[in-house]
Amino acid sequence: MKIAIAGASGYTGIELLRILQTYKDIEINQITSRQYSGKSLKEVFPFFNSYVKNLFFQEELSLDDSDFFFLCLPHEPSVELVKKILDKEKKVIDLSAAYRIKNPSVYPKYYNFEHKYPEILLEAAYGLPEIFREKIEKASVVANPGCYPTATLLGLYPLAKENLIEDNTVIVNALSGISGAGRSLKEQFHYPEAFGNAYAYNPIKHRHIPEMEDVLKHVSGKDINVRFTPHILPVSRGMISTITVKTNLSKKQLEELYHLEYRYEPFIRLVKQPPKIKHVIGSNFCDIYVDKDEKTGLAIIISAIDNLGKGASSQAVQNFNILTGREETYNLLDISKISILYP
Template sequence: MSKSQVGVIGASGYVGAELIGILLNHSSVEITEISSGQNKGRPFSELYPSFTGQFDQAFVDNDTVIDASDVLFICLPHGKSEELVKQCVDKGKKVIDVGADFRLNDLNVYEEWYGVRSLFPNLHNLSVYGLPEMNREKIKQTTLVANPGCYPTSILLGLYPAVSSQLVDLKTLVIDAKSGVTGAGKGLSEAVHFANKNEGFNAYKVGTHRHTPEIEEKLVEMGAEDVNITFVPHLLPVNRGILSTLYIDLKEETEAETIQDLYEKWYADEPFVTVLKSGQWPNISHVTHSNQCHIGLTVDERTNRLVIVSVIDNMQKGAAGQAVQNFNIMSDITETEGLSMVAPSF
């Protein structure tokens, strides 16, 4: 079987580098060209020395990447992808956009939260939200996938069975989520300087994080009524990982064993979601460098509140790993291809 000709736009960032590492071990992929706005002409391995001798390819311009590839991964900040996606679609290319430009259906909400106006509104009608556990059949049929945000991935997977089964009152939902510093991207800021972050732990963008409307919109698609969530993200002094703790009232008294059984059956056939046994709780170190999501849950009987803990690696299931999972589905390749790594927790 011939290999897919794959290009990566924005390959110099953390997500781009993670993606290159996965694709190099993917049996159905040939990496054609890679681009970086600030590093044209430099070898990839000069930025990431661990790739020396394994991937020394130089960065080129975006047009060269597009023309050389049948499938494009675009790893750019919000507001930077839309024109490139238009160019790709017009040339008959498949695209996985790892940024935020196509995640929201409501473009007015997107403009409000991101401060960017869509240049090609009709293009958004082609895109499918790339959470495979929710939209697998739609992903199979599309040529444009909007890769989910990292926080929303952990949160939506944690809530999906309970919300779709109408077990919970979304008005009571409180999301307490923590991320490693790679979630902030490669750019330097005071918040992620070693002296400030080492041995520090803080909340940030309380009530204003841009993943908020994405979470709300997808919860509605899962069967919820209009919802306004309380979402408080935190920054952990670790490189990788997201741990989301979700607190939500049950509509009726329901035993923990019943909900445990629901979750286990719901995700029984999902290759990258594991519902832990009752009494076990996820740890970000157990999913680091993997495309796995681990979920633990219980019912606080005193308050009739469901408590869910969901963990992922923000660089893998939260970004590059999920992008490759979407590529596999779009390309009718075994969904786990290139993603079967299991890392020790030390």
């Protein structure tokens, strides 16, 4: 099987290369980057030298030359490219938000473009295997989830599935490493600005809010309001989502509920102490801790992921394994040891 990665010089593309280089039965035969077009992968990223053949970045994909596509591109270009790939009757995993939300009216408000293919929005599988595994298995296009939604939805899923969220409102405070903003240069992520600093951003209209609410409605059958505030941490990678929700369950009942839901999930680890990002960086694991404040009646769920791993690229590979009939855990249980992490 020949694999193409569009946008391979960004952080999610680099992470895909890091993981997929271990697959013996595939060939990565196309990688694109407008910035590095014509340069070899080894020249731009020397740490791949021992692992990947001498690939060269190209500016555009040839849709005829590969069998399977990963897209690590901005949202609007992905809209059109997914359509072209599907017209070739090939499969694609899209790491942008272009096909995550079923309602096309959301896109002008949150992403500043009109969505031209509402029929593909309905067809696309949302790539969170712990919730949508059966649909992913049959899909031609998988919309890989955002990092904040991955951490938050995995934290909320057992409660939402059983309709145990009171008042239909959840409060989410999440913290992400700087790599979540991508590799392009931005002033606020310049080292003197970011080092020793932390701050909230987009506390009212973050574009991941409708994505989370869309999935929660699908799971629960109800409109659940997500009061979401993201924060930037002065670290390269890693993410913590702290979720506050009103429920009648005790701490013991919460632990039993989450155990029953996730006991067979290979990438969910239920932990006894609040999780740490250092325990998940470089991996496809999501660590989840549950607790209950009996005084207020509020449950606290804390989840930790690598925003470039389970929040992006390793989850995309998990979806790839499902789509191609492999064991879901294939080459993913110990990916932190594959090669150097970047960043």
